[in-house]
Amino acid sequence: MTAQSTGPATAAGTTKRAFLELDDLKVSFQTEDGVVRAVDGVSFALERGRTMAIVGESGSGKSVTSQAIMGLHSRRAAKITGHAWVDGVDIVTAPDAELRALRGQRMAMIFQDPLSSLHPFYTVGKQLVEAVQAHGEVPKAEARRRAVSMLDRVGIPNAARRVDDYPHSFSGGMRQRAMIAMALINNPALLIADEPTTALDVTVQAQILELIRELQAEYNMAIVLITHDLGVVAESADDVTVMYGGRVVERGGVDEIFSRPSMPYTWGLMSSVPDMEADRGKRLEPIPGQPPSLINLPKGCVFRPRCAYAQHVPDGRCDTERPDLTPVDDGHDARCFLTLDQKRTLAVKATGTEEVA
Amino acid sequence: MLGFVVKRLGAMVVMLVGLSITVFLLFSVLPADPARLTCGKSCTPDVVQANRVRLGLDKPLTEQYTTYVKGIFAGRTYNEGQGVAEIDCPAPCLGYSFSQQKPVTELITEAVPVTMWLALGSFVLWMAIGVTGGVIASLNRGRWLDVALQSTALVLYSLPTFFVGLIMLIVVIVQFGLLPYPDYYPPTQDFPKFFDTMLLPWLTIATASAAFYVRLTRTQMVETLGEDYIRTARAKGLTERAVTVKHALRAGLTPIVTAAGLDLGLLLGGAIIVEQIFNLPGVGRLAVGSVIDSDLPVITGVTLVAATFIIIANFVVDLLYMVIDPRVRLS
Ligand SMILES: Nc1ncnc2c1ncn2[C@@H]1O[C@H](COP(=O)(O)OP(=O)(O)OP(=O)(O)O)[C@@H](O)[C@H]1O
Numbered sequence: 001m002t003a004q005s006t007g008p009a010t011a012a013g014t015t016k017r018a019f020l021e022l023d024d025l026k027v028s029f030q031t032e033d034g035v036v037r038a039v040d041g042v043s044f045a046l047e048r049g050r051t052m053a054i055v056g057e058s059g060s061g062k063s064v065t066s067q068a069i070m071g072l073h074s075r076r077a078a079k080i081t082g083h084a085w086v087d088g089v090d091i092v093t094a095p096d097a098e099l100r101a102l103r104g105q106r107m108a109m110i111f112q113d114p115l116s117s118l119h120p121f122y123t124v125g126k127q128l129v130e131a132v133q134a135h136g137e138v139p140k141a142e143a144r145r146r147a148v149s150m151l152d153r154v155g156i157p158n159a160a161r162r163v164d165d166y167p168h169s170f171s172g173g174m175r176q177r178a179m180i181a182m183a184l185i186n187n188p189a190l191l192i193a194d195e196p197t198t199a200l201d202v203t204v205q206a207q208i209l210e211l212i213r214e215l216q217a218e219y220n221m222a223i224v225l226i227t228h229d230l231g232v233v234a235e236s237a238d239d240v241t242v243m244y245g246g247r248v249v250e251r252g253g254v255d256e257i258f259s260r261p262s263m264p265y266t267w268g269l270m271s272s273v274p275d276m277e278a279d280r281g282k283r284l285e286p287i288p289g290q291p292p293s294l295i296n297l298p299k300g301c302v303f304r305p306r307c308a309y310a311q312h313v314p315d316g317r318c319d320t321e322r323p324d325l326t327p328v329d330d331g332h333d334a335r336c337f338l339t340l341d342q343k344r345t346l347a348v349k350a351t352g353t354e355e356v357a
Numbered sequence: 358m359l360g361f362v363v364k365r366l367g368a369m370v371v372m373l374v375g376l377s378i379t380v381f382l383l384f385s386v387l388p389a390d391p392a393r394l395t396c397g398k399s400c401t402p403d404v405v406q407a408n409r410v411r412l413g414l415d416k417p418l419t420e421q422y423t424t425y426v427k428g429i430f431a432g433r434t435y436n437e438g439q440g441v442a443e444i445d446c447p448a449p450c451l452g453y454s455f456s457q458q459k460p461v462t463e464l465i466t467e468a469v470p471v472t473m474w475l476a477l478g479s480f481v482l483w484m485a486i487g488v489t490g491g492v493i494a495s496l497n498r499g500r501w502l503d504v505a506l507q508s509t510a511l512v513l514y515s516l517p518t519f520f521v522g523l524i525m526l527i528v529v530i531v532q533f534g535l536l537p538y539p540d541y542y543p544p545t546q547d548f549p550k551f552f553d554t555m556l557l558p559w560l561t562i563a564t565a566s567a568a569f570y571v572r573l574t575r576t577q578m579v580e581t582l583g584e585d586y587i588r589t590a591r592a593k594g595l596t597e598r599a600v601t602v603k604h605a606l607r608a609g610l611t612p613i614v615t616a617a618g619l620d621l622g623l624l625l626g627g628a629i630i631v632e633q634i635f636n637l638p639g640v641g642r643l644a645v646g647s648v649i650d651s652d653l654p655v656i657t658g659v660t661l662v663a664a665t666f667i668i669i670a671n672f673v674v675d676l677l678y679m680v681i682d683p684r685v686r687l688s
């Protein structure tokens with residue numbers, strides 16, 4: 001960590017590394033139109049037993065970030081720099097064999113659409129057994145026994161029989177439970193959930209989130225929860241990272257972020273969900289304007305073209321300079337030139353939230 | 358599932374009946390006159406007319422057809438009680454070739470094993486090469502290996518079979534004498550000779566087909582490799598090999614199996630050009646010979662048998678769908 005103040009404290013071996021720690025992680029794709037900087041310097045730290053929510057509009061780089069943590073990007077298509085430490089192993093530089101050993105074992109992932117994420121031609125049981133046997137010589141019968149008990153644990157009724165069914169004969173909620181069972185069958189320490197409930201209806205959503213929370217307590221997992229749904233964030237997360245245009249624009253504890261959102265993009269996200277309880281399950285309302293092109297980022301603040309508050313910053317700085325991620329409070333940072341006072345007063349106007357602090 | 362099989366079997370029988378009627382009608386309107394072939398050079402109008410009556414060719418078509426079908430199941434005897442030497446055609450009797458003096462069934466059963474060996478050998482070759490090539494191309498999508506494989510496939514696919522066959526024959530056998538001139542022996546009788554004879558025909562057929570399967574497999578793989586469940590498979594920590602074969606290839610198998618089954622069925626009906634070039638006494642050569650001789654019973658028989666192979670291949674492919682795709686099994 002040199003010039004940038006964006007990373008958590010990792011100064012040369014003095015501090016112990018967090019269980020999951022991203023340090024200036026960058027992922028870019030070479031395309032015909034140019035280099036797409038999908039993730040441009042993301043840093044955060046997460047310990048076991050805690051949940052980090054990543055929120056942001058579509059295209060802000062949430063999935064690319066999470067797949068980088070799993071080491072799922074092909075090294076050919078994606079150029080990755082920075083670090084992503086999982087339990088001390090840097091995923092960015094780890095050899096393929098080591099990555100494979102970690103995936104599905106120490107870290108696991110569940111995806112948005114459980115139907116398309118399960119193989120249509122194999123029974124649910126076979127896919128779970130495969131996950132077990134990918135990490136050690138486990139006899140088939142033993143692996144199957146574990147599959148059944150895991151399916152039972154995630155609340156699939158009649159698991160001993162349903163284990164031999166194909167994914168398409170499961171309901172949406174049951175499929176997601178099966179996905180969760182598959183992800184957790186090797187007892188991972190890190191779970192990444194990329195919009196795990198988006199494809200499900202509201203009641204099922206709540207059940208699945210409840211299940212994930214239960215399992216987190218049971219296995220003491222670190223969870224990275226990617227979601228559009230601020231209601232989900234409020235309910236499940238300990239910390240929040242807000243992403244815009246491939247960058248972290250604000251981050252902090254969940255209460256901090258909700259009570260004192262400190263930059264205009266976050267305000268936009270918040271104001272679209274005025275009443276958390278009434279709007280549970282609602283997607284983020286689009287903020288006027290388009291997300292930036294990741295090939296040609298605007299020159300000044302990346303949010304400038306859509307920002308209604310730039311005139312509060314003197315000298316047109318927003319047009320010419322990139323703001324850094326600066327502290328708002330302990331463990332709460334935001335990327336915006338507005339002064340602390342402005343952040344406070346304008347936030348109240350922008351989101352209608354009562355100031356708590 | 359059983360209901361599905363029974364239904365498909367029923368459909369197959371209906372198709373066979375329809376097919377036999379069509380073939381029978383079609384060939385009965387051809388100008389070729391089977392009665393003329395019974396007497397060769399010694400024919401006079403009177404003899405031909407007499408033979409026509411003896412063969413029942415003066416009877417209405419419906420009666421001729423039922424006689425024919427009866428012959429398939431019960432056999433039949435030509436010249437029965439006509440005061441001429443009787444000719445026995447045991448079931449399944451597909452007619453009698455007067456120009457070759459043999460029952461059609463016998464001619465076909467002699468030819469089928471040759472064609473079968475030809476078809477099976479080249480099938481194994483082209484599937485192995487084609488599917489492997491397609492998988493490799495898809496894994497190297499956009500890189501030189503992919504480009505090389507695809508363009509090679511395109512060139513080979515566009516070369517006509519007779520050209521490939523003749524080039525192989527001329528270069529390997531005539532020019533360099535690397536293999537003996539083709540001379541077919543059954544594998545049980547003389548395996549080395551069988552192998553030497555079959556190698557080039559196998560390669561000839563496999564060339565164009567492998568090229569087709571490289572492209573088909575590549576297309577399938579490129580599609581399935583982009584599916585969400587492939588990402589899941591990687592996220593589980595599977596090896597790339599397992600991801601590629603057990604997940605991606607497995608998911609893209611349906612069209613490949615369909616094409617393979619139909620191609621094999623088609624080929625079992627005779628490979629006319631290759632059998633001709635390499636002097637293989639298979640169904641294809643039998644067909645060509647019988648067309649040249651206007652030997653109608655043989656033409657009819659070969660057409661029926663070839664079409665039957667295709668119908669059976671269709672049936673087998675339908676059954677394989679269920680094995681491959683559990684979603685078909687349930688619906
Ligand atoms: N393989 C790739 N090649 C080129 N661009 C890519 C690739 N993968 C992702 N991107 C781009 O990176 C950007 C971020 O994508 P990402 O999937 O992370 O967004 P997201 O925040 O997950 O959005 P959503 O909410 O829609 O899932 C998008 O603009 C996308 O087009």
Ligand code: SF4
Pocket residue numbers: 263264265301302303304307308309310313318323335336337338
């Ligand atoms: S830096 Fe300027 S443009 Fe960017 S969010 Fe803050 S006020 Fe808006």
Ligand SMILES: [Mg+2]
Pocket residue numbers: 062063064194
């Ligand atoms: Mg996404």
